[in-house]
Amino acid sequence: MHNTVIKLDPAALDRPPMLTIRAARPGDLQQILDMIALHAECHGDTAKLSAADLDRDLFGAHPWITALVAEAGGRLLGYALLVPMYRALEGLRGMELHQIFVRKDHRGQGIGRHLVSRAREHARIAGCGYLSVSAATGNFGAHRFYEEMNFRAGPVTGMRYVQSLG
Numbered sequence: 001m002h003n004t005v006i007k008l009d010p011a012a013l014d015r016p017p018m019l020t021i022r023a024a025r026p027g028d029l030q031q032i033l034d035m036i037a038l039h040a041e042c043h044g045d046t047a048k049l050s051a052a053d054l055d056r057d058l059f060g061a062h063p064w065i066t067a068l069v070a071e072a073g074g075r076l077l078g079y080a081l082l083v084p085m086y087r088a089l090e091g092l093r094g095m096e097l098h099q100i101f102v103r104k105d106h107r108g109q110g111i112g113r114h115l116v117s118r119a120r121e122h123a124r125i126a127g128c129g130y131l132s133v134s135a136a137t138g139n140f141g142a143h144r145f146y147e148e149m150n151f152r153a154g155p156v157t158g159m160r161y162v163q164s165l166g
Contacts, residue, residue, distance in 0.1 A: 003011060004136070005144035006163060007165050012103060013130050015070040017073035017074075018072065019070060019071070019072045019077070019111065020028055020070070020071045021069070021071075021114050021118040022068070022069060022071065023066065023067070023068060023069075024058055024067035024068065024069050024079070026055065026058075026059055026068075028067075028069055028076060029051050029054055029058075031053050031069075031075070031076040032054065032069065032076065032079055032106065033047075033051055033054060035069075035076065035078070035079055035101050036049055036054075036079075036099070036101070036111075037101065038101065038103070038104075039099060041102040042101075043136075061071070062150070064083070065079055065081055065082060065083050065085075065098070066080070066082040066084075067079055067080070067124065068080045068115055068118050068119060068122065070102070070111045070114060070115055075083075077102060077106045078100070078101055078103060078106065078111050078112065078115055079099070079100070079101055080097060080099070080101075080104035080115040080116070080118070080119045081097075081098040081099040081100075082096065082097060082098065082101045082119055082122060082123070083096045084096075084097050084099045084126075085130075085132060087121070087146055090129075092129045092130065092131060093126065093127050093128045094123070094128050094129060094130040094132055094133045095119070095126065095128045095131050095132070095138075096124070096132065096133070097108065097131055097132065097133040098114070100112060100115055100116065100119075100133075101144065103113075112145065113149065116149050119131060131151075133146055133151060
């Protein structure tokens with residue numbers, strides 16, 4: 001019986017950092033803010049959110065939103081923001097996947113899918129019966145992505161009205 005020695009290329013031993021999807025922590029605020037600004041730029045808008053606003057809404061005395069983050073090698077690569085919803089006629093809790101974003105240089109690697117899966121899990125644990133998401137009418141890439149993730153398009157039922165309280 002012969003022994004075979006295989007010489008490995010040292011570069012072949014380098015592995016990409018492991019991806020972790022987790023709840024945001026206070027130390028993540030600046031990276032999340034940076035990605036929210038990038039998300040706004042993608043849609044031709046400007047983010048007006050401050051660190052104090054985000055800190056209050058994620059970690060304050062009465063948190064308003066939940067943020068899940070995708071992290072690899074100590075860097076946040078994406079996020080998903082979740083907001084509670086309610087269908088009063090049915091007594092049914094839900095969760096709105098308000099925003100999902102993956103940095104441009106990491107798209108197409110399944111990170112968005114992992115974020116949606118974890119958002120779905122978070123909603124189930126919170127006692128929700130549904131997860132909702134919306135996308136702009138012409139954002140066909142987002143439409144395909146959500147349909148591939150088993151979301152069903154729902155009917156548009158009318159106008160949304162907004163009144164400023166400030």
